Amino acid sequence: MTGARTKPHELRARRRRGQHGCWDQLIVAPLWVAYGANLGTMLRTCDAIGSCLAVPRTAHYRDALQLGDTLRGRRPCIHWVAPTKEGWLETQREAGRxxxxxxLADGATPLTRLEPARRSTVLLLGHELLGVPDEVLATVDECVEIPMVGWGASLNVAVAGSLVAYRLAGLS
Ligand SMILES: C[S@@+](CC[C@H](N)C(=O)[O-])C[C@H]1O[C@@H](n2cnc3c(N)ncnc32)[C@H](O)[C@@H]1O
Incomplete structure (x- = not known):
């Protein structure tokens, strides 16, 4: 049985106090995601799980995040990716992440078997039509696939990214 609906200010009081700090254990990186609505959704997911968000340092991403920011200024830490995505990824690798x-790829780990992140992790999400570029996919430490039984070829990228991010954060 459930009780009365909890008020938003009561929910907040039970959670983290103060501004998000750079947790660094999980950085969600929708580097190829194009649609503003998906970026706004990922921003909210990052806030919910306490992770950071990494996006290219371009006007498109800045504007999309500003528009999709429903967190009234208390948004998660944003890592601006520059000058190139490839160079930034190399830096993350060198930092031990x-x-x-x-x-969706051959040899991918099914979501049901994915373990929470034990060390600092960057989570890459692909473009809505083109996915994660093949040359990047070939270099990642792990690829995660969400099993599907329906007719659709894939999930919305923000849904897929949020499911995996929750799991890596150890919250689902
Ligand atoms: C709509 S899908 C891209 C599909 C694209 N046509 C392709 O074949 O690569 C956009 C992104 O959502 C994520 N995605 C969607 N469904 C997924 C699933 N079932 N498992 C893992 N990732 C998924 C991936 O990051 C993918 O790059």
Missing amino acids: RIVAVE
């Missing part, structure tokens, strides 16, 4: 892609 694991690179995990969310993609």
